[in-house]
Each structure stands twice: as structure tokens, then as C-alpha cells.
Amino acid sequence: MSRQLIAGNWKMNGTRQNAQGLAQALVARLPADAADVVVCPPFTLLPLLADSLAGTALALGAQDCHKAPSGAYTGDISATMLGEFGVSYVILGHSERRQGHGELDDTVREKAIAATKAGLTPIVCIGETEDQRESGDYTDVLGWQIKGSLPDNFAGVLAYEPIWAIGTGLAATTEQIAQTMLFLREELVRQFGEAGKAIKILYGGSVNADNAAAILGIPEVGGALVGGASLDADAFLSIVSAASAA
């Protein structure tokens, strides 16, 4: 099994002052043989963190990019621009963008293509709502999201984040995660053939220091996409350590 990936999604949090402290605390205490670890701060903090993380084992990611390399797109940032700041990962299609900004599978797929072209690794998010989980339709939803959001020859990471588990403190149970991971792997292999076996799948949604070891030990879980707990150095480092041990 390849190394697990622990990604911190800071969302719209962080100032120049506290970001620097958090990044330095992580770098100083990152376990030697850790998983691959990346922090994804808001765009405004990328220049600062690009400098302080250069040459360290902590990678830098962003939370979105545009599908075009440049152009008349007010307020947007391209994958090419992110590359200038040493960014190596980009989160795409997070439910907070799908739901809050009406982002559709097609757009996510085009962004993933742009990110790969610019040399970044896309972390494409999918996940079902509570209603879809309860009605039993969630496998259809996830299958369609994979089909619509991942380009042919996808060379990135898939993040399964059930929307009902995000920011609620209520992670999916290990049984729910285990079952869904098996479904996702089957679906990836069905859609991508042999290449689908190699696509890393992260779990995201209320991962914390207490539940990380159990979640990261589930077969097919290739790491975690962490929101709230990634803003606390102790909690995030505990999750990283749980990955190293998994």
C-alpha cells in the first residue's frame, strides 16, 4: 500500500500571523516517516507559506482553481498561478463550492484537467447529502459524481466527504466508511479499469485526533481530508501520526 495522504483544508481561516505559527509548529514536529502531508490555506496565505515551507516535508495546496490558465475571469485564480507559489495539490469540487457556488461535475472535471496540466495533483471531492444517504440513493449519486467529475486518465486523488459529516462532529461510522470505500473502489475500477486501482481515496468529515486511527485503518482508505482539526497543530499532528501507523 502506498503512503497515506493527510490533507488539511483550512477553508476560510487563517491570518498572516497565526498561519505562520501553525505551519512552523507542524514542520517542527512532523513525524519523520510520516504520511504525505499537505496544508491547503486560503489563497492570501500562499505567498507567505510558500516561503516558510520551501524545502520542508510539508506540502502546500490550494482550495480551488479556475479551468483556464488566464483570462477575463474576475476574482478567479488559475492553476498556473498556483504553481508559481510552490503549490502541489489543489482541492476541487468541495461540497462547500458545489452547494455554495453551484459548481457542477463538468466544471470540476475541467478544473481537474487544468490542474494536472499545470503540474498540480487535484484532490477531487464527492459526497452525498443526508437525504441521499437515508434514501439509499447515495451509491448512484457517488457513481455519477465520479463519472462526471473525474477526467479520463485521472491522475489525482479522490476525497469521499459525506456532506452530513462535514463540520458536524459526527463522522461516518467505520462500517459506513468501509462499505462506501469498497463501492468507490469498484466504481473506479469499473470506470477506469486497472488504473482505477491506483487512485488514492481519502475520507473527510469530522476526522479528529480521537477517530483518526480507526478511520485510517479501514481498507481502501488512503488518507484523510481534514477541516476543523487541521487548524490545531496538536490535533493535526495526532492525525498524521495515526496515518503513519496505519
Ligand SMILES: O=C(CO)COP(=O)(O)O
Ligand atoms: O470539509 C472537510 C474537509 O474538506 C471536513 O471538514 P471537518 O473536518 O471540519 O468536518
